[in-house]
Amino acid sequence: MITLQWLYVVAGAAFAGFAVSSARDATNPKRWGNVLFWGLLATSFWFGDFLGDIGNGLLVLALVGIAGAHLLGKGHRQSTSRTEREAFSERFGNRLFLPALIIPFTAFVGTLAFNYTPLKDIGLIDPKSVTLVLLGLGAIIALLTSYAWLRPALKTPIDEGGRLADSIGWALVLPQMLAALGAIFAAAGVGTTIGALAASIIPHGSIILAVILYALGMVAFTMIMGNAFAAFPVMAAAIGVPILIQADGGNPAVIGAVGMLAGFCGTLMTPMAANFNIVPAALLELKDQHGVIRAQVATAIPLLIANIVILYVAGFRL
């Protein structure tokens, strides 16, 4: 059965490749920091399950140390120039989109085929990670297609991928690190403490006030934790269920669904949701690390107000 483990092997190979290409990049004054960083990440993907918890913890500390001591750098190694790229773009035309579209297309057709044909039952792919496996498969097919068609040098993909990885830098592992932080917050009981605090400041008797505090609580806790998934069980236990549903008789489906969506408005406004907000800024090489968040605030706040209105009207007045 194809499981996530297979994908980890592929990803480990990609990171190892980035390490090799960094080592060869003499234009990067801090290249050995990059080599170590990508090398450790490759180690984690290949051997993480054999290192033990403490071993993995030390690996994490090493990654953090490299990033925290500013040992990661960017080279300015030569890819193709703007003029060359425009010439290529003319020569290959719109067919250039095809390899890029292979990735989403494989994920799309593959997911449909997996869910609606007997493919599900033959046990080829682990059902828990179908989309990710198909994403990996799509990337591999796209890579082979590009090789066959564009005939780049054998090392080109790792050099070009390494160039992109170097421009993302430490932000690439931040989402994974935040997930680990979430686990520690849970183990230390941060969620239950916040829930108890929130419950203690809720005034009884005013539905609209309780709705507003529930929504704002979802937003605040989501912004702290970086995702609404961690916030929902806490706010549901503190306000959503005991006050809005049980005491005030609100519609549980609305309180649940729209409460979560209020939390998503918080996700749009926090650097802790690094994979949505910080990584894209790095990928697009924005000068302002928080540029994506700035672009989202003016959507998030009106949408939060809309969610509060929906919670109140659909939850209590319909």
Add this chain to the structure above:
Amino acid sequence: MNYLPLLGIALVVLGFALRFNPLLVVAVSAIVTGLLGGMDFLKVLGALGHGFNENRFVTITYIVLPVIGILERFGLQERARALISKIRGATVGRLLIGYLAFRQVFAALGLKDIAGPAQTVRPLVAPMAVAAAERQHGELDEPTSERVKAMAAATDNVGVFFGEDIFLAIASILLIQGSLKGFGIELTPFQLSVWAIPTAICAFVIHGARLLLLDRQLRGGAK
């Protein structure tokens, strides 16, 4: 009740505000929170390592980087720009509204991973948006071009966040169902996911209006 671990949250907020390296901030906060929560150092270190190892799937998307890198080398971004500059009437607003609708509809069908910052925004959507903006406005100064690119990434997020919950089998719907079930409230995923529709419509209207506003601002500043 032990309030001390909350200091870990304060550390995160402070660290981000003071612009320390976020990786460092998160690791320090994790260790401090664990220690204040009564774990000893080795246990915290183990928990951090375990959490990191168990969540490797979060970082998997970057296996697309080599492909995207090759295609960029052979002019993918330039092609995306050329395509947009040939379409008459293409504007940043219309382009991104189209992408927003695409993202919401496909996320609602359970296909949220078919697009994303690495797969679509960097190689396709952002260069198209910049090309469209240049047609509307002429040469872009740096703040404007940064804003257009940031808006492309923002549109991707808004589309996927406020489309995905309409799909029945998405993690967040199952989480809501599971959490409420713990209180004896039985709901089907369908009952929950229909209530994602009003917010999805509001998100489309609000973000779409902002995109049209961006068009007007670009036109207003045209030479």
